[in-house]
Structure formats: structure tokens, C-alpha cells
Amino acid sequence: MLLALALASGAHAAEVRLAVGSPGGPVAEAVVSLHGATPVVTRTATARMDQQHSAFVPGVLPVQAGTVVAFPNRDNIQHHVYSFSQPRQFEIPLYSGNKAAPIRFDRPGVVVVGCNIHDWMIGHIVVLDTPYFGKTAADGHLTLDVPPGRYTLRVWHVRGSGAPLERTLVVPAAGTSATLQVALAPTKDDVRGNDRLRALQQKFRQLKDPSP
Template identity: 55%
Template sequence: MTARTAVAWLPALAWAAALAASSVHAAPLEVRVLDGDGQPVPGAVVSLHSDATRPVPGRSVMDQRNTAFEPGVLVVQAGTAVSFPNSDTVRHQVYSFSPAKPFELPLYSGTPPEPVVFDQPGIVVVGCNIHDWMIGWIVVLDTPLHARSGADGKARLEAPEGDYQLRAWHPRLEGEPATADVRVAPAAPAVEVGLALGPPPPDRRGNDRLRALQDRLRSLRQED
């Protein structure tokens, strides 16, 4: 390990050590995510942020199967390297114009040799230049304290006792993530957070047979 690499890992190691040292003082926090009609929202990303939280970077994967990103929503911590393997029989061209991480991968099959490092917190919307119905989201967080809400809209986090900013996000959210100031402590009451969601996006994939034919024609052109 080089000196530069060692220095880069110090904040993450320090945060991991702090969590381990304070584990006896950790407490659970239950968050219930609701839409504008008071109905539970599954699949929301809920996170806790404070001056003490630090991202712990790692490696992750967003695959492409059946001309769709898998998973459709990927949650990573800032500094994480994400690979974009192509498990389809047609080639893809993955890109993003999002300010948190603009990038473009040349048209490819298989797995690109280098992953993409997502070093800035934010929401990164990912698409494919060849198949315009493909869309995915990479949620880049600056904290290791995060969870996804289940079918009942509930997410459970565990964190060292203290004051945090709670943030909640969903792919259908209209506007910025919802925020709330919360305190993590033993026997703390559950927290409810409301999200103003837009309607589900229409399925733009069209006829499966027509799509398969179009993909085959593209592949033939690429082979010429």
C-alpha cells in the first residue's frame, strides 16, 4: 500500500474505529416513509448524517440484464468504485449527465476494464445511449448509516447515540430529499417522513419482439 493510499483510507478507518468503540452506546431508530396520501413507500433510501459520519468506500456492481439496470437503485458511499458489467447479448453505452458524476463508457460487451469511482455525494441518474428506456439511479452517500424501506414503508437504522440529520429519497421523489432533525437514543420514538412522489414512469420498452429485432439490427451494424 502506498503512502497516498494509506492516507486516503484514514478517515474511513477512523470512522470504523469510532463505530466499534461506541457500539455499546448505539441505539436503533425506526423510520416510516409515507407518501402524500399517507401510504407506506417501499424502496426509499433513508440515511443519517452528522459532522462525525464519514463514508467508507468499497466496490459495487450495477449489472445490465434484459436491457435494464440491475439493481435499478444502487446505494454506495462516496469513493466507491462501481463496475458496469453487460450480461446482455447486445452492447450498451452507459452514461450520466448528473453533476455528482458525469461519465460515459464507450459501446461495449462484457465488463469494462476499469470501474467508475463515485467520489462526490449526490444522486446519479444512469442511462444507456442505445436503449433509451434504460434508467438507473446511484445514490452516493457521505455516511455509512443508511437503509432501505420495506413493503411496510419502514426502515431500521442503528447508530451511535446523538443528533443527526435524517434524509429520505426515492426515484419518484419530486424535488430534493426530505430532511428532518432527529436524535438517536434508547427507546426513541419512531420517526415519520413524508415524500411527495410523482406518478410511476411509463414503460417505454415497447413491444418485446420489435425491441429484440432492433437490438439485433444494431448488433449487425456494430459488427460491420
């Protein structure tokens, strides 16, 4: 994956323009974040991950730690949403419409969300301890406004090897430009109904029915 970025300074913040690509073309839905040396206080914000046409929409949802996420079910069938991911484990039993209470995500990390009824439904909530983040568009581009300073730049993608790729980035007071190249480990393009989710679903069913 090729990450090209240019920096254009402003009075109080720099505009960071990013283009994420691979040999196959632009990379969409890559979560890019900038982490400074000073800890960021979590804040209460709201977001949503819909269930529509038996899929999570959006499939990848980046949020800042402290965000409350709603899971509206827009299908005419019920879903059973859950996660066993360490940053936030939760379960929303069979429901439809807007009946489910929102879930608060306080701990940074990637939360894999599934549906116990429909094996192919997989969503990812990327919880970040920084307000400086975004998700690349279909053309692989993203723009962030950040104060000048030294940051750790992280790039996460659902087809990556797990941990986000990291680079050190200095955002100066004066305009400059730079190009970074990072490698995205090749994986299968289709992650629907993958082995990890099947294992989580089996664990869920065993917890619900402990009988042999």
C-alpha cells in the same frame, strides 16, 4: 409519505427501525440516510449495477462516497452507459460482459445513469457522505444501527421532487420512540424514457456528432 420510526438503544449504538409509506401503501426503494455533525471520511468500497433484460439492476443504488461501482452487462446485446450528472459524469462506450472498468463515485449527490442505445434504461446512484444509510424493502421497512447523537435524517425517492426530504433526529442513549410525517410530492409513476433522460441523450449525441 408517512415515515414512522422507533428507536431502541444498545450498548454502543441505537437500532433505528423505519417504515416508509404513502396513502397507496408501503414505499419501496426509498433511500434513507442519517448525517451527523462530524464529517465522515470517504472510504473505498465496491458495489455493482448490472444491466439485465435491458434494465439497470438495481434501479436505485445507494453508496457511500468513495465507492467504486462496476457495471456488468449480463445481456446478449451491447449497452452504452453514461451520465451527465454533476456529481459524476462518465461514459462507458458500447461493451458487453465485464469489460468495462469500474467507476469511482467521490462526490455526494444523485447520479442519473442512462443507456445511449436504449432510451428506457434509467438508473439512479445515490452517493452519500455518511455510512448510515439504507434502502427500504418491498414492505417499506428499513433498520439502521447508529451511535447516539444528533442527526439530519434524509429520505430520497425516485418519484420525489428532487432534493431529499429532511428532518432533525436525536438518537438518545435510552430507548424512545417517535413518529415523523413528511410529504412526498406526487409525480408520474412511470419514469422510463422521461424527458430529462431524452434531453441528456440528445446532448450526448450532439457532443458525439457536432455537425448541424
